[in-house]
Amino acid sequence: MTDTATGGTTRKSLTGTLQLDTRLLGMIGAFVAICLVFHLMTGQRFLTPRNIFTLTIQTASVAIMATGMVFVIVTRHIDLSVGSLLAVCSAVMALVQVWVMPQLLGLGIGHPATAPLAIVAGLVVGTAVGAFNGWLIGYLTIPSFIVTLGGLLVWRNVAWYLTSGQTLGPLDPNFQLFGGINGTIGVTASWVVGALAVAVSLWFMATARQKKAGHGFAVKPLWAEGVMMAIVAGLILGFVAILNAYQVPVARLERIFAARGETLPEGYTEGYGLPISVLVLIAIAVAMTVVARRTRFGRYVFATGGNPEAAALSGINTKLLTVKIFALMGALCALSAVVASARAANHANDIGTLDELRVIAAAVIGGTALSGGVGTIYGAILGALIMQSLQSGMAMVGVESPFQNIVVGSVLVLAVFIDILYRKRSGALK
Amino acid sequence: MTPLVEMRDIALSFGGVKAIDHVSLDLYPGEVVGLLGHNGAGKSTLVKCLSGAYRMDSGQILIDGQPVTITNPRDARAQNIETIYQTLALADNLDAASNLFLGRELVTAAGFVDDDRMEAETRRIMARLNPNFHKFNVPVSALSGGQRQSVAIARAVYFNARILIMDEPTAALGPHETRMVGELIAELKRQNLGIFLISHDIHDVMDLCDRVSVMKNGKLVGTERVTDVTEDDILGMIILGKKP
Structure with missing residues (x-):
């Protein structure tokens, strides 16, 4: 126990004292740089509340799946079927909303049970298909690349068959609340959520520190803890402030008031606040981070990725673990399908097309290593955000479509190359 | 006296x-049995049947005279067999710490893994096994061969093993660390553990073991x-x- 006192007092850089992940800092730096460049190139239209709001709701669907892809890739697997799985879940949920509930059960349009039942149906289908994939991979030892490459074709066309290729819509009004702009919680509730998030974060940081100190481990200096707390609180409240600053257009407010039989008072304004889809993403991100770091399941995911043989010799049932990981991936595809189809307000045949590539790219840009054992949830979400920013930034600047994809593809390769260089230098890769 | 382990006709x-052609072995409490033989003689394969890494085709394993079924590493750990x-x-x-407790994590009341408590326990046992070990917060890939070995040894002795299987425990070690492993084996013997020691080194085996089986x-x-x-x-x- 004597070495703990000396452990923390050696000379350290600022990032070392704050115990910040330098890789994360690099990614944030790249993200900020991308934003600033687009902000200048678009005549300062990029970093506006309106565009940031749009970016977050555009990112949600891919980011939700990317959190699950982290576990898949960490265990040295891949899932190429997520876009197709999303389509099946979306098709099933749309069928529940436009056919099963209103017609088959005769409950009419807009029944309050429609949205919950649709989501449950989607979750059941997504989890079951994912578990089936995991079983093929874990127990029958078919490579995940093959299973999910087959799945890419199979499930895309199951979705087509289920809907006869038709676009199904409009979706249930309550269901559409998960889509983004049609479902925001307003300014006041957003501040409440933000304040709660700050309180919970600070409480966790404080108790973690207390617990470490109780064991006699080195903790960072009090001022460093204070700085970290201030940064976290600032980021959360800043994010809320930006989304609250996006004002509902007057024309839309007039329509809302007219629908209620009132007239819009002079000078009345209202901010959108946090979209429900973004809240769903944040909840998933927190839950997945807790799973990754604080549960046995998460520990086994990383151990298996680091050394599958060692994990098996430690008594971990790696076959069942594979089933669980893919089942979780399937469930996240279903939640992603909720957000994606609600945003479109209908189920179209091509929903989620090429999403598997965006999701894998997000996870990989976010630092998940295809060789296994390494990856973070926040990295994957940041990766998704970087991809989406590039895509919509280039669209705003007026870059031609082919060039957009050329840039995104090149960035993916470049990001992985930089990551390899970083790991070589930091000694994580030999 | 009943043997601690009897492997019959494996x-x-x-x-x-x-790979293993009807082999029988036994091990008594407080005894070290060396397993010698060329590469591919079947030493590691044989003990892997005991540690649950392989499933034997036929034969019987008895612990304290009672037949047991070992089909996976969890079964072996339940019998206090560590490898x-x-x-x-x-x-x-x-x-x-994560490696030491892999598969047997300490959890909080809410069921979450308790990294702080595991680190504290790891610090405690490492202070005894390898006082020079200080790298508790880095991946074990950043450790030297000897340090990695001491993590593997700590994992085996932490959980009150009764039967210890050591497969070439000194292969990656320098002379000083090899001596430490020798002292550890002597101490574990005094605590009445039974140890199977697989080695290439005849001197090691003659020094540390009571009996030696050749395959x-x-x-x-x-x-x-x-x-x-x-x-x-x-x-x-x-x-x-x-035989001589």
Whole structure:
């Protein structure tokens, strides 16, 4: 126990004292740089509340799946079927909303049970298909690349068959609340959520520190803890402030008031606040981070990725673990399908097309290593955000479509190359 | 006295190759039994049947005279059988504490893994096994061969093993660390553990073991007390596959 006192007092850089992940800092730096460049190139239209709001709701669907892809890739697997799985879940949920509930059960349009039942149906289908994939991979030892490459074709066309290729819509009004702009919680509730998030974060940081100190481990200096707390609180409240600053257009407010039989008072304004889809993403991100770091399941995911043989010799049932990981991936595809189809307000045949590539790219840009054992949830979400920013930034600047994809593809390769260089230098890769 | 472990008539084939050909071994409390033989003689394969890494085709394992079924590593751990593998079987991307408790994590009341408590326990046992070990917060891939070995050894002795299998425990070590492993084996013997020690090094085996079993081509050549034979006798058994 004597070495703990000396452990923390050696000379350290600022990032070392704050115990910040330098890789994360690099990614944030790249993200900020991308934003600033687009902000200048678009005549300062990029970093506006309106565009940031749009970016977050555009990112949600891919980011939700990317959190699950982290576990898949960490265990040295891949899932190429997520876009197709999303389509099946979306098709099933749309069928529940436009056919099963209103017609088959005769409950009419807009029944309050429609949205919950649709989501449950989607979750059941997504989890079951994912578990089936995991079983093929874990127990029958078919490579995940093959299973999910087959799945890419199979499930895309199951979705087509289920809907006869038709676009199904409009979706249930309550269901559409998960889509983004049609479902925001307003300014006041957003501040409440933000304040709660700050309180919970600070409480966790404080108790973690207390617990470490109780064991006699080195903790960072009090001022460093204070700085970290201030940064976290600032980021959360800043994010809320930006989304609250996006004002509902007057024309839309007039329509809302007219629908209620009132007239819009002079000078009345209202901010959108946090979209429900973004809240769903944040909840998933927190839950997945807790799973990754604080549960046995998460520990086994990383151990298996680091050394599958060692994990098996430690008594971990790696076959069942594979089933669980893919089942979780399937469930996240279903939640992603909720957000994606609600945003479109209908189920179209091509929903989620090429999403598997965006999701894998997000996870990989976010630092998940295809060789296994390494990856973070926040990295994957940041990766998704970087991809989406590039895509919509280039669209705003007026870059031609082919060039957009050329840039995104090149960035993916470049990001992985930089990551390899970083790991070589930091000694994580030999 | 009842043997701690009896392995009776164990056989295991891999696609027609008889890796273990009807071998019987036993081990008493407080005893170290050395397993010697060339590469591919079947030493590691045999003990992997005991540690649950392989499933034997036929034969019987008895612990304290009671037949037991060991089909996976969890079964072996439930019988207080711990193994230090030649490959060390460490997850390189995790830190020492996570490796030490892998598969047996300490959890909080709410069921979450308790990293702080595991680190504290790891610090405690490492202070005893390897006082120079200080790298608790880095992945074990950043550790030296000897440090990695001490993590693997700590994992085996932390959980009150009664039967310890050590597969080439000193292969990656320098002379000083090898001596430490020798002292550890002597101490564990005093605590009445039974130890199977697989080694290439005849000197090691003659120094540390009470009995030595020699294997060749999946068959048991013979088991001798080290006090009854010379190193040359053992060499003869290994090379010629004949009893002295």
